[in-house]
Amino acid sequence: MKFLVILICLVINYAWLKDFDRFDDGWFFRFRARMAAMTAGLTNAAAWLLALLLIYGIPMLVLAFILIAINGRAYDMPLMLMHILVLLIAFDRIQPGNSAKEFLAHWRAEDDESALLHLRDKMELQESASLENAEEIADYFARQLIYWCFERMFVMFFWYIVAGPLAVLFSYISYQLRDCKNADTTAEEASFVVRVIMVLEWVPLRLLAVTFSLAGNFVRCFESLKSSFWESGDQERNAEILYSYSTCALTGIVQTTGESSPGYREQRAKEIEALLALLERSQAIWLIVLAIITVTITMLGQPV
Secondary structure, eight states: OHHHHHHHHHHIIIIITTTOOOOOOHHHHHHHHHHHHHTTTSOHHHHHHHHHHHHHHHHHHHHHHHHHHHTTSGGGHHHHHHHHHHHHHHHTTOOHHHHHHHHHHHHHTTOHHHHHHHHHHHSOOOTTOOOOSHHHHHHHHHHHHHHHHIIIIIHHHHHHHHHOHHHHHHHHHHHHHHHOOSTTOOHHHHHHHHHHHHHHHHHHHHHHHHHHHHHSOHHHHHHHHHHTTTOOOSHHHHHHHHHHHHHHHTTTTOOOOOTTSTTHHHHHHHHHHHHHHHHHHHHHHHHHHHHHHHHHHHHTTOOO
8 A cells, every 4th residue: 555655645736736846744843832832940950841741642643543443344445535635745746747847947047146036035044144155056056956845855764765655744743843943942952853763764865875876887986885874974974975875886877077167057947957856756766666576565465
């Protein structure tokens, strides 16, 4: 069933939801604020620990109850629909093709101001951040694009395959907590969430690097993976690692010259388009591998 659920989610995401940037996540931020208010009277350490326990625990308990209640009903169709809904909510954060299309329109028109505005609106570029030239703008967009696709699709796919919708919800809550920046967030809570995400991303990041090797320049990408296999870090560091893997995978496919060279902007645009194609090929490889696993288990007589 997992293979079919992922396939349906991809079809829905790229066809029916192609003009949507994401689902409304406002409910989570309201829920988090309510949990923080409930624990505000406790000591600092107890407050953030209890708040995190409630923020993770209540949604997962509700989902677990729903899954148990609908399990085995109507040939498991309600169960499949719930799996699909959880995955769609978790990874439908950004439409990579739409975002790249908008950015490249500004980029090719040499409208760096609009490109920066796009980065602030869609890629969470801070107002205080300074990108001094066109090359830094393109690099930032490419890094953020690949990392967003990784965290909202490949990480979710991996944990769904390993542990089902409850693991997807746990990952979703972790990313939402990381992105929820307000006065209620303590340093201890932020540090805890960063460590949780580092654990969630460690294996999927290596698997995606191997996939890049298969979908692009195998030798260069695999050598880069071997030299940095044990490296890990926060959002910015993992984005850098992924971007370096993708650059190695695209070696020989796209050649980029210096910013002052003729046709530089078009070459960088082709690099971003090639990056999108690499991500799409990687999704296809993951689906093929999952299909092989599904067929193998089915032949052995064990339902997936």
